[in-house]
Amino acid sequence: VRNDDPAGLAAAVLAGDRLRLARAITWVENEAPAAIPLLAALYRHGGHSHIIGITGAPGTGKSTLVTVLAQSLRSAGQTVGIVAIDPTSPFTGGAILGDRVRMRGLSGDPGIFIRSMATRGSLGGLSKTTGDVVTVLDAAGFDCILVETVGVGQAEVEIAGTAHTTVVVEAPGLGDDIQAIKAGILEIADILVVNKADRPGADKTVQALRMMLELEQPGGPRPTHHHGRLFSVPTATAPPAVDTGAWTVPVLKTVAATGEGVADLHARIAAHRAWLVASGELAVREQLRSARTLENILAAELHRRIAARLPDMTALVAAVRRREQDPYTAAQTLLAAW
Amino acid sequence: VRNDDPAGLAAAVLAGDRLRLARAITWVENEAPAAIPLLAALYRHGGHSHIIGITGAPGTGKSTLVTVLAQSLRSAGQTVGIVAIDPTSPFTGGAILGDRVRMRGLSGDPGIFIRSMATRGSLGGLSKTTGDVVTVLDAAGFDCILVETVGVGQAEVEIAGTAHTTVVVEAPGLGDDIQAIKAGILEIADILVVNKADRPGADKTVQALRMMLELEQPGGPRPTHHHGRLFSVPTATAPPAVDTGAWTVPVLKTVAATGEGVADLHARIAAHRAWLVASGELAVREQLRSARTLENILAAELHRRIAARLPDMTALVAAVRRREQDPYTAAQTLLAAW
Numbered sequence: 001v002r003n004d005d006p007a008g009l010a011a012a013v014l015a016g017d018r019l020r021l022a023r024a025i026t027w028v029e030n031e032a033p034a035a036i037p038l039l040a041a042l043y044r045h046g047g048h049s050h051i052i053g054i055t056g057a058p059g060t061g062k063s064t065l066v067t068v069l070a071q072s073l074r075s076a077g078q079t080v081g082i083v084a085i086d087p088t089s090p091f092t093g094g095a096i097l098g099d100r101v102r103m104r105g106l107s108g109d110p111g112i113f114i115r116s117m118a119t120r121g122s123l124g125g126l127s128k129t130t131g132d133v134v135t136v137l138d139a140a141g142f143d144c145i146l147v148e149t150v151g152v153g154q155a156e157v158e159i160a161g162t163a164h165t166t167v168v169v170e171a172p173g174l175g176d177d178i179q180a181i182k183a184g185i186l187e188i189a190d191i192l193v194v195n196k197a198d199r200p201g202a203d204k205t206v207q208a209l210r211m212m213l214e215l216e217q218p219g220g221p222r223p224t225h226h227h228g229r230l231f232s233v234p235t236a237t238a239p240p241a242v243d244t245g246a247w248t249v250p251v252l253k254t255v256a257a258t259g260e261g262v263a264d265l266h267a268r269i270a271a272h273r274a275w276l277v278a279s280g281e282l283a284v285r286e287q288l289r290s291a292r293t294l295e296n297i298l299a300a301e302l303h304r305r306i307a308a309r310l311p312d313m314t315a316l317v318a319a320v321r322r323r324e325q326d327p328y329t330a331a332q333t334l335l336a337a338w
Numbered sequence: 339v340r341n342d343d344p345a346g347l348a349a350a351v352l353a354g355d356r357l358r359l360a361r362a363i364t365w366v367e368n369e370a371p372a373a374i375p376l377l378a379a380l381y382r383h384g385g386h387s388h389i390i391g392i393t394g395a396p397g398t399g400k401s402t403l404v405t406v407l408a409q410s411l412r413s414a415g416q417t418v419g420i421v422a423i424d425p426t427s428p429f430t431g432g433a434i435l436g437d438r439v440r441m442r443g444l445s446g447d448p449g450i451f452i453r454s455m456a457t458r459g460s461l462g463g464l465s466k467t468t469g470d471v472v473t474v475l476d477a478a479g480f481d482c483i484l485v486e487t488v489g490v491g492q493a494e495v496e497i498a499g500t501a502h503t504t505v506v507v508e509a510p511g512l513g514d515d516i517q518a519i520k521a522g523i524l525e526i527a528d529i530l531v532v533n534k535a536d537r538p539g540a541d542k543t544v545q546a547l548r549m550m551l552e553l554e555q556p557g558g559p560r561p562t563h564h565h566g567r568l569f570s571v572p573t574a575t576a577p578p579a580v581d582t583g584a585w586t587v588p589v590l591k592t593v594a595a596t597g598e599g600v601a602d603l604h605a606r607i608a609a610h611r612a613w614l615v616a617s618g619e620l621a622v623r624e625q626l627r628s629a630r631t632l633e634n635i636l637a638a639e640l641h642r643r644i645a646a647r648l649p650d651m652t653a654l655v656a657a658v659r660r661r662e663q664d665p666y667t668a669a670q671t672l673l674a675a676w
Contacts, residue, residue: 036666043664057396230645233655283659290659291651297669302644303637305673307568313629317571321621321628326381328374331635335643 006034010041013140018110021140025115028132031304039135046138047286049081050273053163055149055188060171061195065256065265066148070112072266073144079111081137081145083130085159113142128296130159135293160188162289164282165272167191167265170209172201186212189249190272193265197253209251230298233291235284244279247272310334344372348379351478356448359478363453366470369642377473384476385624387419388611391501393487393526398509399533402594403603404486408450410604411482417449419475419483421468423497451475466634468497473631495526500627502620503610505529505603508547510539524550527587528610531603535591547589568636571629573622582617585610648672 009027012020024042027035054069056062063084070080115133130147137145149160160166168189186192192213194205250268254261276282319325347365350358362380365373392407394400401422408418453471468485475483487498498504506527524530530551532543588606592599614620657663 036670040664040666043666044661047661059395230641231648231651233652286659287655290665291655294651294655294658294665294668297665298644298672299641301669301673302640303568306636306640310569313569313632314571317625317629317632320632321624323382323385326378327628327632327635328378328381330632331639332374334636335639 004034006038007041009034010038010139013042013136014045016141018113021113021136022115024136025133028136029117029129031129031300035132039132042139043135046135049134049138049142049145050165050269051134051138051145051147051163052269053147053149053160053166053188054169055160055166056169056171056195058150060169061256062148062150062169065169065193065195065254065262066146068256068259068262069265069269070146072262074109074111076266078143079141080113081140081142082112082114082148083133083137083145084114084116084148085130085150113137113140127159127162127292128300131162131293131296162285162292164276164285165190165269167193167269169193169195170205171196172199172205190247191265191268192249192251193254193261194251195254195256197261198255198258202253206251206253213249213251230295231291233287235287244275247275247279247281309338342372344376345379347372348376348477351380351474352383354479356451359451359474360453362474363471366474367455367467369467369638373470377470380477381473384473387472387476387480387483388503388607389472389476389483389485389501390607391485391487391498391504391526392507393495393498393504394507394509394533396488398507399594400486400488400507403507403531403533403592403600404484406594406597406600407603407607408484410600412447412449414604416481417479418451419478419480420450420452420486421471421475421483422452422454422486423468423488451478451480465497465500465630466638469500469631469634498526500623500630502614502623503528503607505531505607507531507533508543509534510537510543528585529603529606530587530589531592531599532589533592533594535599536593536596540591544589544591551587551589568633569629571625573625582613585613585617585619647676 006027009020009024013024024038027038054062054066066082066084070082073080117130117133134145134147147159147163160168166188168186168191170192172194186209192209194202194209196202252261252265252268254265256262276285316325316330320327320330347358347362351362362376365376392400392404404420404422408420411418455468455471472483472485485497485501487495498506504526506524506529508530510532524547530547532540532547534540590599590603590606592603594600614623654663654668658665658668
C-alpha cells in the first residue's frame, strides 16, 4: 500500500489489517487530501457497528469504566474499537496520557483497537473528525465502537449524543451546582451510571438522578433541527414491528476500579441495542447521524475551500484592532468579492 | 427606536439606554438580519472595556465568585457587564436558572448588566455570538466585562481564552483525573483561583497547581494559528515602554460564599490589566482577539449563506443512511455545483 493509494489502504482496512487501520486513521486525523477518497471507499461497508458514546464530567472515572467495559465486551467475544477524545492543551496540542495509560491492560489483543484523539483548537471540527474515525472503525468491522468524550462542552455532548447508545457517567459528591450540567446531559442519556459507587453519597446521587429523570419528558423524539445547523431533515419514521414501549433510562451503580456493576452495564447496553432495533428507533437515530455526518463534512469542506482562497489578512486584522474598520462590514466585503 | 432601525438602536445603546441594550443583545443572539449593521455601527465605539474571562469545571462555584467579584468591582465605582454562558440542554434550549438566581443580589443596579446565554446546539457558533455580545457591551461603555463559561469544552476554553485577563477557577478535591483538564486550561490562565478554599484539601490543590505552573514554559507567546483556523496572522509586536518582565500567574484562594479572598482577586485582576498595558501584551492580545473576531464572523456568514442555498436534503440523507451514497462524495458533488 503506497501512501497515496486510498483504494489500496481501504482494501487493507476492510481485510482487517490493523497496521493499515492505524495509518488510515492518521490520514483522517491529519485531513490528508487522500482521506476523502479513503473515507468515501470505506463508508458503504459500514453500518454494522454498535456505536456507544460515553461521556461525563472530569473526575467520574470514565476512562477506567471504558477500559473494564471493553474487557467485558471482549470476554463476550465482541471486537471493540475505542475512540477517546482527550481534552488537550489548545496551545501545545499534546495529548494527555494519564488516563490512557490505564488502558494499556487492553493492549496486545488484536480484537481491540484504541485511538486517543487530541482536541487541538479545532472549533467545530471535532465532531467531523470523530465521525470520520468512527466511519473507518465501522468499516473495519468492529462489533462495538466506544466513543469516550471527557467534559461537558457542547461539542463533546454532541459527539456522544450521536451514538446509538449514550452512557452518561456521574460520580458521587461532585458538587451541588453540577445540576447545571446534568440537565443538559440527561436528555442525551440512554443509560446513566454512577461510578465510584463505593464512595459516600452514591445512593444520594442515584436518587437525585432518578428524580431528575422523572421530571424529564419521557420518550420525546430527538429533534432533527437546531439553531446553527446547515439544514434540517424530517425525522425518519419506521413503525415498530411490535409496540415495544418507550425506553426507560436505567440508573446503574458501578465501581470501575473493581469491576463491580460492569456486567450489568454491559447487559443494559445490549438490551438498549435490542430495543433500538425492535422499536424502530435505530432508523431514527441513523437518520440523524447521517444528516449530521453530511453536515459536518459539508462544513469542513467549505471551511477548507475558503481558507485556501482568503487573501493575506494581516493589514485587515490590524485595521480591525485599531477600530478603523469593523469586522462585520469587512466580512461582508470579503465575501461579496466572490 | 423601531425594531428595524439598527442605527437608532446603536445610538440608544451608546447613550446608555439599558432597555435598548437588552434589545440589541436579543437581536444579536437571534441573529436578526439587522444585527449586522447594528454591530458594525457599535464596533468602532468599543475597545475600552477590560474583558475578563472566568472559566472552570462545574462544581467550582464560579457563578458565586462572579457575583461577588462583580459586587467588588461595583464598590470600586466600576460598571460591570456579565455574559454567562449556560450549558443548557441541546434539546430544549432552556437556560438553567439555578446558578443565575444567585446573581439576583446584583439586580436593580444600573451600573451592572447581566446576560445569560444558552449554548443551544450551535456548533462553533458560541464563540461568535459571545464575541458579538461583548462588542455590544463594550460599545455600551462598561468598564469591565465578565465572560463566565461553565465547563471544559474547547469552545468554552476558547471564549475565556480570548479575554484580556483569564481567571481559571478550581476547587479542592474534584477528583484525581482532573489533571487532564488542568493541563489544557493552565495555559490560558492569567490568574488561578482555588475557590471553596475552606474545604479540606485546598492547600494540596494550591500546591498541585503551583507545581503544574512551574512545569509550564513561562512567558511563551500565544500562538496565532491553530489547526482548523481560517487564517493566521503575525503576532503583533509592540515593544514595551519599560521592561516589565513576564507575568507570574498567581494561585489565589477564595471562599466566594463568604467573600474571603475576593478583594485580593480584584486587586490581581487590576494588576494584570496594568501589566498588559505596560508590557505591550495588550496589543498582542487585541491582535489575536481581532483576528478571531473576524474569523468567527466570516465563518458564521459563510454558514448562513450556504444554509440558504442548500437544496432539500431529505432524499440525500436517506440515501446516506441506507449507505447507497457516501457523504464524502455527496458533499463534493453538492459543492462542485456552485
